[in-house]
Amino acid sequence: MRPKRLLLGLALVATTLFLSGGMLGAFAALITYPKLPSLEVLTDYRPKLPLRILSEDGKLIGEFGEERRSVVRFKEVPKTLVDAILAAEDERFYQHGGIDYAGVLRAMLVNFVSGETRQGASTITMQVAKNFFLSSERTLTRKFNEALLSYKIESNLTKDQILELYINQIYLGQRSYGFAAAARTYFGKDLKQLTIAETAMLAGLPKAPSTGNPIANPKRARARMNYVLDRMKSLGHITDAQLEEAKHQPINVRASRMAAGESADFVAEMVRRDIFERYGEAAYNSGITVHTTILSAHQTAAQASLRKGLMDYDERHGYRGPSRTIRLPELPAMAEKAVDEALQDELPAGGLQPAIVLAVSPREMRVRTRLGDNIVLTAESMVMAKAWTSEKAAAGRRLQRGAEVWLKPTAEGAWTLSQLPDAEAAIVSIDPFDGAIRALAGGFDATRNQFNHVTQAWRQPGSSFKPFIYSAALEKGYTPATIVEDAPLHFDSSVTGSDAWTPQNYDGNFDGPLRLRVALAKSKNMVAIRILQAITPLYAQQWITRFGFDAQRNPAYLSLALGSGSVTPMQMVEAYAVLANGGYRVKPYLVKKVLDSKGRLLAQAQPVQVGGTAEQVIEPRNAWLMTSLLREVVRAGTATKALSLGRGDLAGKTGTTNDNVDAWFAGYTPRLVAVSWIGHDQPKSLGAKETGGVAALPIWIDYMRVALQTIPETQMAEPAGIAMAYINATNGQFASHGLAEYFYEEDVPGGSGSEAVEAALPR
Numbered sequence: 001m002r003p004k005r006l007l008l009g010l011a012l013v014a015t016t017l018f019l020s021g022g023m024l025g026a027f028a029a030l031i032t033y034p035k036l037p038s039l040e041v042l043t044d045y046r047p048k049l050p051l052r053i054l055s056e057d058g059k060l061i062g063e064f065g066e067e068r069r070s071v072v073r074f075k076e077v078p079k080t081l082v083d084a085i086l087a088a089e090d091e092r093f094y095q096h097g098g099i100d101y102a103g104v105l106r107a108m109l110v111n112f113v114s115g116e117t118r119q120g121a122s123t124i125t126m127q128v129a130k131n132f133f134l135s136s137e138r139t140l141t142r143k144f145n146e147a148l149l150s151y152k153i154e155s156n157l158t159k160d161q162i163l164e165l166y167i168n169q170i171y172l173g174q175r176s177y178g179f180a181a182a183a184r185t186y187f188g189k190d191l192k193q194l195t196i197a198e199t200a201m202l203a204g205l206p207k208a209p210s211t212g213n214p215i216a217n218p219k220r221a222r223a224r225m226n227y228v229l230d231r232m233k234s235l236g237h238i239t240d241a242q243l244e245e246a247k248h249q250p251i252n253v254r255a256s257r258m259a260a261g262e263s264a265d266f267v268a269e270m271v272r273r274d275i276f277e278r279y280g281e282a283a284y285n286s287g288i289t290v291h292t293t294i295l296s297a298h299q300t301a302a303q304a305s306l307r308k309g310l311m312d313y314d315e316r317h318g319y320r321g322p323s324r325t326i327r328l329p330e331l332p333a334m335a336e337k338a339v340d341e342a343l344q345d346e347l348p349a350g351g352l353q354p355a356i357v358l359a360v361s362p363r364e365m366r367v368r369t370r371l372g373d374n375i376v377l378t379a380e381s382m383v384m385a386k387a388w389t390s391e392k393a394a395a396g397r398r399l400q401r402g403a404e405v406w407l408k409p410t411a412e413g414a415w416t417l418s419q420l421p422d423a424e425a426a427i428v429s430i431d432p433f434d435g436a437i438r439a440l441a442g443g444f445d446a447t448r449n450q451f452n453h454v455t456q457a458w459r460q461p462g463s464s465f466k467p468f469i470y471s472a473a474l475e476k477g478y479t480p481a482t483i484v485e486d487a488p489l490h491f492d493s494s495v496t497g498s499d500a501w502t503p504q505n506y507d508g509n510f511d512g513p514l515r516l517r518v519a520l521a522k523s524k525n526m527v528a529i530r531i532l533q534a535i536t537p538l539y540a541q542q543w544i545t546r547f548g549f550d551a552q553r554n555p556a557y558l559s560l561a562l563g564s565g566s567v568t569p570m571q572m573v574e575a576y577a578v579l580a581n582g583g584y585r586v587k588p589y590l591v592k593k594v595l596d597s598k599g600r601l602l603a604q605a606q607p608v609q610v611g612g613t614a615e616q617v618i619e620p621r622n623a624w625l626m627t628s629l630l631r632e633v634v635r636a637g638t639a640t641k642a643l644s645l646g647r648g649d650l651a652g653k654t655g656t657t658n659d660n661v662d663a664w665f666a667g668y669t670p671r672l673v674a675v676s677w678i679g680h681d682q683p684k685s686l687g688a689k690e691t692g693g694v695a696a697l698p699i700w701i702d703y704m705r706v707a708l709q710t711i712p713e714t715q716m717a718e719p720a721g722i723a724m725a726y727i728n729a730t731n732g733q734f735a736s737h738g739l740a741e742y743f744y745e746e747d748v749p750g751g752s753g754s755e756a757v758e759a760a761l762p763r
Contacts, residue, residue, distance in 0.1 A: 047071060047168065047177070049287030049597055053271050055264070056592065059296040060184065062268025065284040070180040074164035078192055080237075081179060082163070084203035087231035090124040094159055098125045098150030124166050125150040127206070172205040173213035186214055188254045196238060197246040201225040214253040215347075218371045219340065222251065253371070263303035265446030266454065267294055271590055278594075278603070287597025292590050293436035298707045302427050302439035305702035307350045309678065310421040310444055311408070313695055317687060319385040320419060322403035326356065336368060342404070343370035350445040352406040352418055360399050362389050365417070367405060375407070375415055382417040420444075424681055426453035426569045427699055428588075429674035429707065432577040434607040435586035438672065439703065451681065458553070458566040459679060463506070463523045464655025464664040464692065465563030468575065469532055470520055471618060471626050472543035474744070476535045480517040480629060481732035481741045484527045486510050491558065503529060503562065506656055506691065515732050517741070520629050521637030523654060525562055532561035546617035547575035548585065563655060572666050573675040579630070579651075580668040582716070583623040584614040620719035621744055627651045627716050628742055634667070638693045642667065642701055649713045652700075654692030659685045663695040670714045672707060676700040721745045
């Protein structure tokens with residue numbers, strides 16, 4: 001009888017404790033429930049919305065704020081994402097009332113059997129309560145309040161409303177709040193564009209968003225993705241075939257600092273600074289949207305052409321060796337762990353992927369990337385570093401196990417050995433009608449070098465500056481047919497004011513008497529210097545300010561004829577726009593309009609326009625004749641590579657400075673002006689053969705090949721006051737037949753005015 005009494009006693013005690021606990025719990029709930037926070041923050045949901053920057057055609061190119069967020073309505077959420085979220089977080093969401101008691105018991109059992117906390121019991125409703133109202137501390141009080149809030153939320157909102165709040169509010173790593181923002185951050189996609197695998201990867205992030213996301217830890221993110229996929233299959237959301245396909249699908253994770261528009265990092269930063277100056281901290285959390293003048297296709301082409309130009313330049317000068325070398329353990333598992341740790345913070349740059357060499361021979365190289373992929377490079381894929389893989393290579397010039405290398409993807413989906421470029425570059429284009437910036441790439445990769453070479457790099461323009469000296473000469477009576485001697489020059493210290501100077505032509509040749517048209521096409525330095533001597537450096541210095549150049553940065557010395565001053569690529573594109581649009585000064589601008597979170601207009605650009613408020617700084621005849629001369633540069637001069645574009649409306653000028661430190665090409669059509677530059681941040685020679693036509697012009701061509709696809713060929717309208725006459729090609733004198741040339745009407749050989757024109761033209 002005694003055991004029975006003992007059992008009854010224990011049961012009575014347990015029942016008493018249970019009832020007492022229940023009564024205490026009920027009493028606590030009655031006391032606490034009225035003190036719970038109002039649900040107004042949920043029913044009138046107003047999240048912190050980031051600054052969003054869009055291209056003119058509506059593509060997202062930048063996002064800034066405390067939180068990356070994009071609010072979506074529940075009806076806009078793909079069913080696959082809902083299935084994945086519920087499979088990962090709360091499969092009985094639509095059955096329970098805020099607390100899933102079956103889930104609690106299941107989690108307790110799993111955790112007890114495993115001996116560790118492998119499953120949680122928080123429902124989606126409880127997570128909404130915690131994220132909106134409570135701290136993350138792990139206390140019984142917080143958990144109790146979370147449960148009560150869950151009941152309150154379930155009593156006031158529908159299941160779909162609760163799930164919509166969760167989808168928009170949950171933190172998913174990399175400053176991304178909500179699944180729409182995370183989709184852009186990690187994959188550069190909208191929710192409806194996600195694959196099943198990408199959807200599962202996002203759905204698995206709430207468990208460890210900071211340390212388990214695909215940028216911070218690709219391996220862990222993929223393991224979690226596979227778990228979610230298995231759960232989706234077990235719940236009948238996907239088939240066996242879909243499961244296998246998703247598990248083996250390559251996941252292309254964006255590793256740039258922005259959700260989309262990686263190619264516009266420099267543009268986004270310029271706009272961010274502008275908007276912050278206007279609106280202060282409110283710019284980052286009030287949902288401001290900025291529409292820019294950027295055309296997304298132009299921007300993508302600009303960044304791609306810049307990177308290609310830099311890598312082509314780099315390949316011409318050979319492999320420089322590994323970035324660094326780390327010690328790798330012999331055991332494969334430990335070696336893989338060492339690689340993963342070494343590359344954890346080494347993000348891709350400019351499309352290149354970092355990797356560590358596991359084994360190398362002259363025939364092949366095995367590497368492991370930061371994404372955990374083991375790749376084999378063939379001898380053909382590492383030609384660039386052939387000398388570094390040879391068995392005869394010196395110890396200090398040999399690729400070995402543990403070396404960090406960079407891989408470049410090929411069009412066929414394979415990889416080839418590459419390296420981060422040693423030089424930098426810039427390209428910018430504008431519409432010459434009003435200065436709208438259509439594309440701007442300030443360097444190879446903004447995540448590695450934030451210096452914007454378009455706006456911040458003050459460099460010598462070299463021969464790309466000559467057109468502005470020639471433009472000044474036209475106003476001093478020179479014509480395209482004027483003969484100037486291309487012969488050696490020497491200036492002693494009494495002339496230069498410092499050291500003696502013996503300038504040279506870039507090709508080392510002297511061609512004797514040349515017409516201005518030919519001299520500019522061939523970029524003859526001696527002719528440019530003699531022109532500047534004649535018109536005087538001071539006059540030229542004053543003239544170039546009409547195009548937007550700073551007089552103080554371009555001193556009135558004879559070397560000004562060779563571009564010895566300082567300019568930025570942005571100044572150059574503004575200056576060439578004057579030639580392209582017929583003589584008007586327009587100012588480059590990026591921000592077209594600014595809207596608040598409700599879509600109301602906050603600001604609208606009012607750019608000066610040709611034919612409107614733009615100031616005419618040179619007469620149309622000057623711009624037209626200069627364009628004619630610069631078309632000759634493309635047709636038969638230093639920029640003939642541009643003929644590959646198959647257009648007859650291209651004009652431009654190459655530029656190369658002393659010792660090939662800077663290389664330029666500035667060119668245009670009447671509808672689009674673009675300038676490209678390449679050089680080193682710490683000025684040094686690019687190489688003996690790296691002229692503007694070799695290093696900078698290909699960048700310009702690759703960009704224009706895309707940009708001009710939607711711009712029809714257009715010839716600049718001939719303004720009044722231009723006359724055509726025949727000349728002797730050798731001496732530039734008027735002739736009854738011979739070479740056709742254009743002049744100011746009053747400069748036609750043999751007279752001036754309309755009578756001279758009549759006399760000059762053949763009958």
